[in-house]
Amino acid sequence: MSTLTFLGAVGEVTGSRYLLDVDGNDRSHKLLLECGLHQGGPDADQANATPFGGLARSLDAVVISHGHLDHAGLLPKLVREGYSGPIHCTNDTRDLMEIMLVDAAFVMAKDIEWQNRWRKKAGKPLIEPLYELADVERTLALCRTHAYGQPATLPGDVTLIYRDAGHILGSAIVELNVPSGGRQRRLVFSGDLGNPGSVLMKDPERIQDADLVLMESTYGDRDHRPLEDTIDEFARVLEEAHAAGGNVLIPAFAVGRTQEILYHLSVLHHEGRLKQRLVFLDSPMAIRVTELYNKKRKSLNRDDIKTLNVVAQGDPSQYLPGLRLTRSVEESMAINRIHGGAIIIAGAGMCNGGRILHHFRYNLAKASTRVIIVGFQAAGTLGRQLVDGAERVKVFGEELAVKARIHTIGGFSAHAGQRDLVAWAGAFRNAPRIYLVHGEPGAQQRLQETLAESGIEAGIPGYGERVTL
Template identity: 80%
Template sequence: MGTAQIVRGALHSIKVALSIIQYAEEIEHTSWSERAKFCMATLTFQGAVGEVTGSRYLIELNDTEPSHKLLLECGLHQGGPDAERVNARPFGALARQLSAVVLSHGHLDHAGLLPKLVREGYRGPIHCPWDTRDLLEIMLADAAFVMAKDIEWENKWRTKADKPLLEVLYDLDDVERTLKLCEPHGYGQPVSLPGGATLVFRDAGHILGSSIVELGLPSGGRQRRLVFSGDLGNPSSVLMKEPEKIHEADVVMMESTYGDRDHRPLEETIEEFSQVLEEAHDAGGNVLIPAFAVGRTQEILYHLSVLYHEGRLKQQRIFLDSPMAIRVTELYARKRKSLNREDLKVLNVAAQGDPSQYLPVLRLTRSVEESMAINRIHGGAIVIAGAGMCNGGRILHHFRYNLAKPSTRVVIVGFQAAGTLGRQLVDGAERVKVLGDELPVKAKIHTIGGFSAHAGQSHLVGWAGAFRHRPQFYLVHGEPSAQKALQTALAESGIEADIPGYGDCVSL
C-alpha cells in the first residue's frame, strides 16, 4: 500500500469519527421532541429463527421518554437437545422492563413461556385475541401439570444418583396470574399500546383465535407498520376461515414452516388417510395418531366423522385420549361462531356441541385408568393422543404397547421438529427410546402432510404478494432449508426477503 493510500484511509477514518461525534452532539443539544428523528424503533429476533418453535421478538420504542419495550410472542422451544436449557434461561431484567406483551395465538411454541415471564416479575398487560384467551386457560394449565409430573419423575432418579434436583419453569399459580393479565380483543379492533404504538389483530385461519398481528410503531418521527404473520392457516383446512390478506406494511415477519413445499390436495389426502385406515383394519392392528390438541385433533375428528357417515370407516372404536384435546374440542364446539359455517353444516353440530353426536363411535378417555385400558385392545381401534410431536403425553404409552407390532399404523399428521421422537419416526428410525426403553419400530409410519394447518409454499408466496410498495420481509419460524427455499420462491416473484439470525437487531 502506498503512502497516498494510507493518508487517504486515515483521512476517511477521521471524517467518519467526526461525523459520529457531530451526530451525537446534535442529539445531545436537541429537545426530546426534536430527538425523535434520531430515535428509531428496533426489532430484535430472540426466537424462532432457524427453527420452528420458541417464538419471541423484542421491540424497543425510543420516540418517547421514557422508552418502551414490547414483547411479541413468548414461546416454548420444543425438540432439539438444547430446548430444555434454552427454556430455563432466565429473562433477567427484561421481565420487569417490558411495557406490554402481544400474542398471536395460543400454541405453546408462541405462548408457552408466558407464565415463566410472569413468575420472574412481569406484571403488564398480555394482549391477545378473544378465543386465544380461552385456549390459554386450557393449554397453559396442562403444560404446568405435565411439567410438574415430568420433573417429579426426573427428580426421583436424580435423588438416587445424588444429582441436583430440577425446578419447574412455572406452576399453576403462575398460570393463574398470567391469565389475569390477559386483555383479549376482537379481530379488527384497534388497540392503543404504550409508547404511542397501536395494535390490530387479523384472522390468520390457523387455529381457533389465531391472528396476524399489525403493529403501528413510532420510529424516527413517523409511524411504521410492522406485520407479523403468526402462523398462517392452510386454506384447504376445514373448520377455519382463510387467512386475511394485508396490503400495507413497512416490515413483514413471515412464517416459513412449509416454505419448501406445497401440501397434497385435500381430496387426495383424505383418500390416502382412508386407505391407511382400511389397511390397518385388514391387518388387524391399531392406528395411532399423535395429534396436536388444538386444531389438528378437531380436523382429524371432522374427517373421521365424514368417513363414518359415508360408510367408509371400518373401525368401530375411536379414542380421543388426551384430557387437553378433549377440553379444546369442547371449546371448539362452544365457539361455533368463530368457525367456518359451511364445514359446520357438514358436521351438523347440535346446540350442545357434543362430539359424539357427529361421531358415535368416539370415546373420550379423560382418566388415566381409561387410557390404560386402551392398551388391552390389540386391534381395530383408532387412538388419537398427544403430544403431536411425540415428545410427551399419552401417545408414548401407546407406542410402548404397539410400536413393535407390524400390524400397527402410526399416522403423522403434523410438523415434527428436529430432535423430537416424531421426527425420528418420520426419518425412518429402526429403533427409538420410549419412556426409558429402547423399542424396535416395526409399525408402518405414514406421514400425511395434507392435513397441515400451516400454509404451504404457494400460499405463503401468494400472501406475501398481496403487500404493496415492497416492504422489507424477514423469514422466521422455519428450519434453514425451508427458509432458503421460500426465499428463492419469493425472489422469483420479485419479493426480497432476509433470513435473520438469533439476536439480530434491525432498525425500523
C-alpha cells in the same frame, strides 16, 4: 429509531420471541412480541430454562398471536420472573391459553416429580419446574383481549390490530403501527398462517400495507396435497390397517388437528369408508379444546361448525359412532388391552410427551400398526425420528423396534404451504422488507429462492440480529 430484535424462532420453528424497542416521545418502551416455548430435545430444554434476566421487569407490554405453546408457552415463566404488565391477545386465544397453560403446568409438575425422584436416589441436585399453576393463574389475570379488527393502544403510542390468521381458534396476524424516526411504521407479523384447505378455519386475511414483515416459513419448501387427495390417502391407510388387523395411532395436536381429524373421520363414516368401529380421543386437553371449539363455533368456518356440536353435548353416537372420550388415566390404560381394530388419537403432536408414548410402547413394534403423522415434527422430537425412518427409538428409557408403518399426511397441516406463503407475501404493495422466521434453514432458503423467482426479496435473520423500523 425504533428497533426489532430477533430472540427466537430463528433457524427453528419453535420458541417464538421478538423484542420491539419503541422510540417514544417521552421515553423508550419495550414490547415483547410472542413468548414461546422451544420444542425438540435437550437444546430446547436448555433454552427454555435460560432466565429472562432483566427483560421480565423492563417490559411495558406483551403481544401474543395465538395460543400454541411455541408462541405463548413461556408466558408464565416470564410472569414468574417478575413481569406484571398487560398481555394482549384475541378473546379466543385467552380461552385456549387457559386450557393449554394449565395443562403444561400440570404435565411439567409430573415430569419434574419423576425426575427429582431419580435425582435424589442418584445424589444429583433437584430441579424446579419452569412455572407452576399459580404462575399460570397470574398470567391469565394479565390478559387483555381484543376482537379481530379492533384497534388497541399500547405503550409508546403503538397501535395494535389483530387479523384472522386462519390457523387455529383465535389465531391472529399481528399489525403494529409503531412510531419511529418521526413517522409511523407498520410492522406485520404473520403469526402462523393457516392452511386454506382447512375445513374448520377461515382463510388467512391478506394485508396490503406494511413497512416490515415477519413471515413464518414452516412449510416454505413444499406444498400440501389437495384436500381430496389427502382424504383418499387417509382412508387408504385406515383400510390397510383394518386389513392388517392392527391399531392406528395418530399423534395429534390438541388444538386444531384433533378437531379436523375428528371431522374427517365422521365424514368417512357417513360415506361408508371407515371400517374401524372404535375411535379413542385419548387426551383430556384435546377433549376440553374440542368442547371449547363447540362453544366458539361462531368463530369457525360456518359451513362446517355443525360437525363439532355433538362432541361437546356428550352424544358421540350422532357424530361418530364408536368414538370414546377417555379422560382418566385408567380409561387410557384400558385401551392398551385392545390389540387391533382401533383408532387412537392422543397427544402430544410431536410425540415428545403425553399419552401417545404409552400407546407406542404397546403398538410400535407390531408390523400391523399404522402411525399417521398429521402435523409438523420439529427437529429433535421423537415424531421427527419416526418421520425420518428410525428403526429403533427410545420411549420411557426403553428401546423399541419400529416395525409399524409410518405415514405422513401433510394435507392435514394447520400451516400454509409454499404456494400459499408466496401468495400471502405477494399481496403487499410497495415492497416491504420481509424476514423469514419460524422455519428450519432448508425450508427458509427454499422459500427465499421461490419468493425471489416472484420478484419478492426476503431476508433470513440470525439470533440476536437487530433491525430498524
